[in-house]
Amino acid sequence: MRTFLRILAGIFQELSDQRAYRTYLQWHGLAHSPAEWRRFSDERWARQARRGRCC
Amino acid sequence: MGSPGIRAQPPERVDSAGKLRAAPVRFAGRILWAAVSLAAAFAMGVIAQSRGEPVNSIWLVIAAACTYLVGYRFYAAFIAARAMALDDRRATPAERLRDGHDFEPTNKWIVFGHHFAAIAGPGPLVGPTLAAQFGYLPGALWIVIGAVLGGAVQDFVVLFCSLRRDGKSLGQMAREEIGKVGGFISLVTVLLIMIILLAVIGLVVVNALKDSPWGVFTIASTMPIALIMGVYLRYLRPGRVLECSALGFVLLMGGIFGGQAVAHSTTIAPWFTYGGVALAIGLIVYGYLSSALPVWLLLAPRGYLSTFVKLGVIVLLAVGIIFLRPELRLPPFTRFVDGTGPIFAGKIFPFAFITIACGAVSGFHSLISSGTTPKMLIKERHAVGVGYGSMLLESFVAIMALIAAASLEPGVYFAVNSPAAIVGANPQAAAATITSWGFPVTADQMTLLARDAGERTLFYRTGGAPSLALGMAKIFSGASFFASPGFIAFWYHFAIMFEALFILTTLDSGTRVGRFMLQDLLGQVWPKFGETGWKPGMLLTSAGIVGAWGYFLYQGVLDPNGGVNSLWPLFGISNQLLATVALCVGTTVLVKKHGARYMWITCGPLVWLVTVCFTAGWQKIFSDAPALGFLAQAAALEAGPHTAITAELVFNARLDAAITGVFLVLVAAILIDSVRVWIRALAGERKPATTETPFVLSTFAEGA
Numbered sequence: 001m002r003t004f005l006r007i008l009a010g011i012f013q014e015l016s017d018q019r020a021y022r023t024y025l026q027w028h029g030l031a032h033s034p035a036e037w038r039r040f041s042d043e044r045w046a047r048q049a050r051r052g053r054c055c
Numbered sequence: 056m057g058s059p060g061i062r063a064q065p066p067e068r069v070d071s072a073g074k075l076r077a078a079p080v081r082f083a084g085r086i087l088w089a090a091v092s093l094a095a096a097f098a099m100g101v102i103a104q105s106r107g108e109p110v111n112s113i114w115l116v117i118a119a120a121c122t123y124l125v126g127y128r129f130y131a132a133f134i135a136a137r138a139m140a141l142d143d144r145r146a147t148p149a150e151r152l153r154d155g156h157d158f159e160p161t162n163k164w165i166v167f168g169h170h171f172a173a174i175a176g177p178g179p180l181v182g183p184t185l186a187a188q189f190g191y192l193p194g195a196l197w198i199v200i201g202a203v204l205g206g207a208v209q210d211f212v213v214l215f216c217s218l219r220r221d222g223k224s225l226g227q228m229a230r231e232e233i234g235k236v237g238g239f240i241s242l243v244t245v246l247l248i249m250i251i252l253l254a255v256i257g258l259v260v261v262n263a264l265k266d267s268p269w270g271v272f273t274i275a276s277t278m279p280i281a282l283i284m285g286v287y288l289r290y291l292r293p294g295r296v297l298e299c300s301a302l303g304f305v306l307l308m309g310g311i312f313g314g315q316a317v318a319h320s321t322t323i324a325p326w327f328t329y330g331g332v333a334l335a336i337g338l339i340v341y342g343y344l345s346s347a348l349p350v351w352l353l354l355a356p357r358g359y360l361s362t363f364v365k366l367g368v369i370v371l372l373a374v375g376i377i378f379l380r381p382e383l384r385l386p387p388f389t390r391f392v393d394g395t396g397p398i399f400a401g402k403i404f405p406f407a408f409i410t411i412a413c414g415a416v417s418g419f420h421s422l423i424s425s426g427t428t429p430k431m432l433i434k435e436r437h438a439v440g441v442g443y444g445s446m447l448l449e450s451f452v453a454i455m456a457l458i459a460a461a462s463l464e465p466g467v468y469f470a471v472n473s474p475a476a477i478v479g480a481n482p483q484a485a486a487a488t489i490t491s492w493g494f495p496v497t498a499d500q501m502t503l504l505a506r507d508a509g510e511r512t513l514f515y516r517t518g519g520a521p522s523l524a525l526g527m528a529k530i531f532s533g534a535s536f537f538a539s540p541g542f543i544a545f546w547y548h549f550a551i552m553f554e555a556l557f558i559l560t561t562l563d564s565g566t567r568v569g570r571f572m573l574q575d576l577l578g579q580v581w582p583k584f585g586e587t588g589w590k591p592g593m594l595l596t597s598a599g600i601v602g603a604w605g606y607f608l609y610q611g612v613l614d615p616n617g618g619v620n621s622l623w624p625l626f627g628i629s630n631q632l633l634a635t636v637a638l639c640v641g642t643t644v645l646v647k648k649h650g651a652r653y654m655w656i657t658c659g660p661l662v663w664l665v666t667v668c669f670t671a672g673w674q675k676i677f678s679d680a681p682a683l684g685f686l687a688q689a690a691a692l693e694a695g696p697h698t699a700i701t702a703e704l705v706f707n708a709r710l711d712a713a714i715t716g717v718f719l720v721l722v723a724a725i726l727i728d729s730v731r732v733w734i735r736a737l738a739g740e741r742k743p744a745t746t747e748t749p750f751v752l753s754t755f756a757e758g759a
Contacts, residue, residue: 014165015362016296027155037293038351045350047157048358049567051427053560054419055178055252055412055630 017044088128095121102387103192109382112458115191116376119199119454123447126203131211131443138645138653139215141435146753148222149431158222160755161431163440169431171445172362173423174210176561177554178413179453181259184460184519184526185623186410187468188398191461192387193407198457201408201415202450205660209634211442212641212657213421217429218438219747225425229636229725231746232643236728240721241636246576247714248419248629249569250600253342254607255626256558261334261612262518263551268327269314269509271334273552274559275327276310277357278341284356296359303360311548318509331612338562339605345563346570346597354563361560368553372455372527379533381462389465390492397473398517399623400682401674405667409627414453416660418633420446433755459526460519466496467504467513471522475515485514509544520558524550569600610707613700624675625711631668632718635661639729646733647743654733665726672719676712685712 013019024040025032098118102110135141152158161169186194216232217223223231226245230238264270284303292298317323329337345353394402399410408415424442432438460468469489470478478485482498489496505513508525516522528546571587573596578585584592611622638661645653678684681691689708692701736743 012297012363014168015366016300016359018294018296021294032294034290034293038289041288041294041351041355045355049350049354049564050571051173051564052249052419052422052568053176053564054174054417054423055176055256055561055626 017041020044088125091121092125095125102195105387109384110387111380112376112383112462113380115195115383115454115458119195119451122199122203123451126207127439127444127447130203131207131439134208134211134443134653134656135436135439138649138656139212141215141438142750143434143436144753144756145435146751146755147218147432147435148429149433150753150755151748151751152221152430157427158430160433163433163437166428166431166437167441167445170423170428170441171448173427174413174417174420174445175365175449175452176413177256177259177558178417179449180456180523180554180557181256181519182411182623182627183414183453183457184523185398185472186407187385187457187460188389188391188396188472189403189407190388190392191383191385191457193392193403194411194457195454197408197411198414198450198453201411202446202453205634205663206416206420206450207443207446208656208660209416209418209637209641210420210424210446211438212645213637214424214429214438214442215435216640216644217425218432218435221748222430223425223746225421225637225640228425228640228644228746232640232647233725233732234728237636237639237725240725241633242576244418244629244633244636244721245422246569246572247718248626248633249565249572250603251607251622251626251629251714252419253562253565253569253604254611255622256561257335257338257342257604257608258611258622259518259520260338260555260558260562261331261608262516263520263524263555264329264334265331265516266328266512267318267510267551268324269318269548270551270555271327271329272314272317273307273310273548274555276313277307277360277552277556277559278353280306280310281353281357281360284360285352288356289351299356300359300363303356304363307360307364307552311545311552314548315509315544332609335605335608335612338608339601341559342562342566342605343597343601346566346601347594350567354567357556357560357563361556364553365557368550369452369455372459372530373451375527375530375533376455376458379530381458381530381533383458383461384463385461385465385468394680394683397469397477400680401624401671405671405674406624408663408667409624409631409671411453412627412630414450414456416631416634416664418630418635418637421633421637434753456523459523459530461526462529463522463526464496465494466490467501467525468522469494470496470501471513471516471525472519473515474517478515482512482514507543508547510547520551520554524548524554566597566600566604569604570596573600610703613703614707624671625714628668628672628675628715628718631664632722635664635668635722636725638664639725643729643732643736644745646736647745648747651737665722668722669719672715672722675715676719685709685715 021037021040025036030036095118098114098121101114102118147160149158149160153160183194183198213225216228220228226238226241229241264274280303283306284299287302288296288299317327391397392403394400399406413419428441432441466489469492470485473485473489475485478488482501486496486498486501501513505511508528513521513525524547527550528543531546532543570593574584574587574592577596583589584596586592607622638657641657642654642661645657674683676685679687681688685708689705689712692705692708695701
């Protein structure tokens with residue numbers, strides 16, 4: 001049950017980009033701040049908005 | 056990577072030279088795989104042999120799941136090992152060209168998730184629901200067989216081609232492998248598909264929300280919810296996406312229950328009750344705003360909300376179908392296989408195969424397979440699970456949608472999906488017409504059902520979404536703890552909200568992607584247009600792309616035959632045309648690599664699609680039946696009484712005929728160009744030029 005919940009939490013964190021944000025902060029050696037989140041999300045969403053989606 | 060969610064033996068292994076070889080099957084494995092194959096055949100037999108009595112949907116689930124497993128274990132492994140010779144020692148574009156932006160080595164499950172999220176939209180839900188007018192069997196067979204032998208092969212082969220060519224796009228590969236014509240055609244086709252796709256799915260939303268104050272209120276409430284989420288995420292609690300999504304979900308549930316109160320209020324309900332034209336205009340305005348406003352304000356929060364709701368509902372539907380095992384009440388075949396169907400015109404061949412595109416073969420997937428996915432894979436063998444496996448999962452979603460639609464009483468299914476122009480303008484006449492077809496239904500029965508669902512009426516709710524929502528509501532409310540009349544209404548509107556949210560996410564992101572494509576295209580002529588940050592260019596191109604799909608949407612709303620009738624086949628044809636381009640590229644690469652030996656892998660589905668596209672296209676233009684042929688429809692309208700709207704409808708029918716004709720010419724051109732390249736390569740006139748990148752040893756390879 002604990003493993004299941006851990007996997008579920010992992011999926012949610014992945015879907016919500018929170019894990020990607022953590023990796024981004026670690027990769028660049030940064031600390032979380034509103035400005036850093038905005039920089040990260042702006043770049044990420046700009047890329048996502050260019051990506052096609054199927055029906 | 057094993058089959059998604061199923062612990063299966065790995066389909067391939069790496070030999071001492073690092074090349075992939077099909078894994079040997081041990082004795083116990085042989086027994087197991089023989090049992091899986093027999094289970095697939097037996098379940099398929101039960102479905103196919105059943106006549107006259109309802110068959111349990113679990114047989115369809117078993118038949119599909121076991122066929123997918125066998126296809127993944129043997130066919131995908133064969134293609135990976137023999138035709139592609141996938142090599143884990145070869146560095147992928149993600150490794151060689153790593154830039155931390157587009158090219159980034161990524162965990163295989165995350166790539167799988169990204170790829171699946173990009174290929175899975177509302178198409179696999181709506182197409183099978185509409186095609187159920189032929190009965191459940193044709194759709195079920197096409198979804199399962201088409202995906203295993205066609206759709207998944209296309210996605211996998213294109214992903215492989217792009218992996219070996221620095222992650223290049225389908226258009227670039229078509230230009231380099233086939234010629235300039237192929238490249239140009241793929242560019243034009245993508246833009247056309249985008250426009251028609253957006254119009255079609257917009258029409259599905261319009262038909263789902265027509266005269267439904269509950270539905271309109273719930274969907275309208277998602278806009279301010281998205282704005283609240285956007286501000287929350289950017290200024291109040293930056294980075295707390297999960298928290299923000301939970302807040303959005305609670306507000307969304309409030310929107311559904313609030314919609315119930317609105318629908319029951321005689322004062323407020325009229326404020327949210329709209330006809331097709333008003334809803335179409337509303338959608339066009341929404342599309343423009345989503346393209347022109349900053350991503351963080353509307354698009355991104357809606358995307359998060361939609362992802363969580365989408366995943367939740369698909370899992371819920373799968374669990375519901377597996378545990379509750381609803382019976383398939385539609386017959387395996389209906390009388391409408393002869394082309395006289397009320398939902399859309401045309402015989403079972405080719406229109407069943409055109410209507411169901413995304414659940415079986417979808418050309419659009421090749422854009423994703425040659426887009427971001429090949430730039431993220433760490434190892435070549437991950438392409439098997441990501442390319443082939445994710446299409447099988449999409450196909451399974453289509454099977455679930457088919458089950459939801461086919462579990463409705465046939466009379467109810469046709470009453471919901473048939474337009475008034477065909478069955479009769481009042482409930483009594485419609486019920487009498489549908490009953491005369493051999494599918495008994497009464498006006499009182501539909502009134503009761505509409506009351507249970509919290510709607511004024513469920514007649515003439517064309518487009519597929521309402522009947523799918525009704526089927527899903529029936530399945531969910533089949534669980535004893537959900538079974539009460541109030542819950543049917545809740546689940547129906549939840550399903551409507553889910554589909555509309557799903558579709559609007561495709562609509563808004565598609566509009567934005569279309570805007571970028573248009574900016575790129577116009578940027579070739581006037582470079583200023585290519586700058587995405589230039590506001591006048593952004594506003595003008597947004598208007599251009601919204602105007603293009605908005606026109607077709609408006610036309611669909613005015614169409615007296617239900618709109619989807621003419622637009623859905625156009626979308627199917629254009630989507631299958633892109634699949635033709637993708638399969639031509641795949642075949643060309645296989646021919647250059649191995650000669651004629653493995654070209655059947657992609658040539659088989661290609662021949663089938665060309666046959667289907669040409670037959671459907673020809674019939675859509677030249678059929679004598681006004682319900683089917685665009686030119687006959689224009690002639691019939693001209694011969695009838697001239698009203699203000701007649702001239703517009705005649706023009707629209709002729710425009711549709713012209714667009715279909717353009718599609719056919721494009722198919723023929725790409726095919727002729729490809730065959731010319733194959734003949735040259737097979738005749739050995741000269742060494743075929745291939746653009747495959749040279750081997751570079753991967754640092755991820757063991758022992759490297």
